Amino acid sequence: MMRSIIRPAVWLATVTACLAAIGAVAAAEGFAVSEIAPGNYVHYGVHEERLPANLGDQANIGFIVGEKCVAVIDTGGSLPVGKTLRAAIGRVTDLPVCYVILTHVHPDHFFGAAAFLDDRPQFVGHAQLPRAMAARARFYVKTLQRDLGDLADGSEAIAPTLLVKDEMVLELGNRKLRLRAWPVGHTDNDLTVYDEKTATLWLSDLLFVDHTPVVDGSILGFLAVVSELAAIPARHFVPGHGRTDMPWPAALDPQTRYLEVIVRETRQALKDGRTIQEAVDTVGLAEENNWVNFELFHRRNVTSAYTELEWE
């Protein structure tokens, strides 16, 4: 009696694990990096929900190679993604990884960090990152295990060892990276990286392309940060999600429009006396067809905007 109940469960678990393992191998084999500017290598993540088949490979991540060493910019959504990125670096250069830059607290960007522990790099983050990471790490580990099962093993939230308060310059050997810690915007711990040599700006999640922008800090702050970013004379740029042929800084415009629509319509909802639930059910719906994963993030963004703007 017991066996007949347990067996299908074991069988199912085995099949699931096998499928996941096949997915993992496929994901590693399909892992591409493009050199978008001399010495700047980007891997573009997928616009899918986190699944064993994609290993949480959702964010754009990459690395910059100097004459002395390499800086990694985000490590991907799981240890397997981080390891695949490490392997990709090894195919480009034998130079050591001296910096792993953690652009902000979101798990699709940092959960591969443990793949770089053997390099003994400095882990670099925004001054607010340790607090945010400590507050959320346990929850993020739990949900990663829920989504990836055994494939989540070894994925860790690694706290930064080098903190950026305003600006910091990292030297990679005849190549300077200018890091900037931003006030609250996408999160309260957003960091951008600017490679002076090629004028390449790594924006992480201060720029979403195609993927619904996510507000996990302040929507007005996000808009203010973006308007400052637009003044940077970048020749190349890397969004946190998605890719585009649009020129800089016009590539910021769709995201700015989306955020402004939410601000405008949420303010109107507040003026009309609509409750938070009524606002969530009505604000910004005309934007639905412009973005991927709208159903996962848009209503959260309106909730967040409402709780911010109701204090105006």
Added chain:
Amino acid sequence: MRARLTLAWAVLAAGVAFGGPALANEKAEPDPANSQYWGSIRNLMFGDREILDGKDVIRVYLAMRADDASTVPVAVKAQIDQTPERYIKTIYLLVERNPSPAAGVFHFTPDSGRAQVETRLRFEDYSHVRAVAETNDGKLWMDSRWVKAAGGCSAPGGKYRVPAALLGKMKFRFDDDIKYNEPNLVQVNIRHPNESALAADFDPDAVPQFVRSVLVTYAGKEVMSAEVDFSLSDNPTFRFWFVPREKGELRVEVEDTHDNRYMQSVPVMEGGPLPGG
């Protein structure tokens, strides 16, 4: 009699399920009567008192899928008029799976106009939410909703700290002109982190700072009072009704677990400009 039978069955079912394995498929909407969590909460809060099916007395409204587990709007609405002869004196708002399930205990009087409150909740996990109303005859009435939301107590939330200078500052919102001798709706927002004891970075020896009590009076008479906890979102918000009979002051007093007291009031008069704060 029918309600009694329903209750007896519910208690029996809860007794059987409690302590047993979680067999329910949590993706489906489970039967609140079969919840393994309810039995102990029920015993703790209401002992062996009878709880009647409350749909004609009290209703709780939430979206079944919450978009942001740290900010889940909830409305609890009386289905009976608040008269001196018959009124709801207390509403218990319970989030079963939260570390401290009693999110709020709200007290009303006939002067409240309507026994209704809207606020925002954090959710630690998928949970039944129950509203239990106690009428002035001492009877208990319950309604419930199933909500899919997870992680609001231990994680995302508290997007950034409330600046110390703003702590305890309140904002009043009135959506319609004030009318005497009938219920008027008001919303009060309180700047406060309402710290969750569940946040992973929380020092276990420290006392989390959250709002524990709220007292609302109009012209010196109590409108609503509440004991609340960190199941409420940061910057706690309350929408409720009050009945002004003449020019007066709507006053809100708040106390938090660090023994800070905050008070703010707003003058209210018929036909005057809408008060703000």
